[in-house]
Amino acid sequence: MFRDKQQYIVLDVETGGLDPQEHSILEISGILWEPGKTVSPVFDCYIKEDNIVTVPRAMEINQIDLKDVREAGKSPKQAIKYIKNRLDDVLGADRRPVKILAHNASFDYGFLNRLYNLAGEKIYKDFYGRTIDSASILEFLMLANHIKGNRASADVLFESTNNQIKDNERHRSYYDALATAKSMETLFNVYSNEG
Numbered sequence: 407m408f409r410d411k412q413q414y415i416v417l418d419v420e421t422g423g424l425d426p427q428e429h430s431i432l433e434i435s436g437i438l439w440e441p442g443k444t445v446s447p448v449f450d451c452y453i454k455e456d457n458i459v460t461v462p463r464a465m466e467i468n469q470i471d472l473k474d475v476r477e478a479g480k481s482p483k484q485a486i487k488y489i490k491n492r493l494d495d496v497l498g499a500d501r502r503p504v505k506i507l508a509h510n511a512s513f514d515y516g517f518l519n520r521l522y523n524l525a526g527e528k529i530y531k532d533f534y535g536r537t538i539d540s541a542s543i544l545e546f547l548m549l550a551n552h553i554k555g556n557r558a559s560a561d562v563l564f565e566s567t568n569n570q571i572k573d574n575e576r577h578r579s580y581y582d583a584l585a586t587a588k589s590m591e592t593l594f595n596v597y598s599n600e601g
Contacts, residue, residue: 413497414439414507414538415448416590418583419517420468422460426516430455432470434485434521435579437587438496439507441594445587449492450580453521454479468577482524493532503534509560509586511537540586543593560586567592 415436423429435450452475460472480488493501508514515537522529544566545558555562560582564570567589575581 412441412505414441414505415493415533416583416587417506417508417511417514417518418579418586419514420470420577420579421464421517422458423464424513426520428459429464430458430460431517431521432458432460432468432472432475432479433579434489434518435583436489436492437583439587439590441591442598445584445591446496447580447584448496449489451485451488452479453485454481455524456481469574470578482521483526485521486525486527490532503530503532505534505536505538507538507540507586507590509540509563509582511539511541540590543590547593563589 416439417434417436419431419435420433421429421431431453433452436448438444438446438448452470454475458472458475465472493504497504506515506518515533518533519529540563541558541560544553544555544563547553548555548558548562553562553566555566561576564585569585569588569592571581571585
């Protein structure tokens, strides 16, 4: 059966701004989601680019201390090696590229691609090129009157699936990725059981 074979990395990044061509990736987390089976952490780390570029609004939102990034962050090459090793550990060394699910997936994928480019690596060896966007899923469910809300934000997704996170954990990649994975599992269980 199709759904029994599906595995996703629910991805979240925190960044120094909105433009992956210009702004730095600061933090990245991936959670394995196998619908109806597994929600478990795979990778989580700060990224320390050689030249960290941020804008004040982004730093106000994510509240990341750049001192922590500089002290504990992995270089792009180290981060990609770490991500590859964790994917091998969890999915096996003979794994195929894994699908990404994220809230506003094009944003997260753009910064993941930036990370791979900075490391001189090819993203397609580890991640499938097409992504699944939980914001689009949420927007559809709101249009169909299954979920109430006026915008397809992560906060609406988390609240509507009873997967809220603490204010001081919001806009941190690990907690946002985990809450997104749990929210998708909640929606999967609701709609896969409807007949």
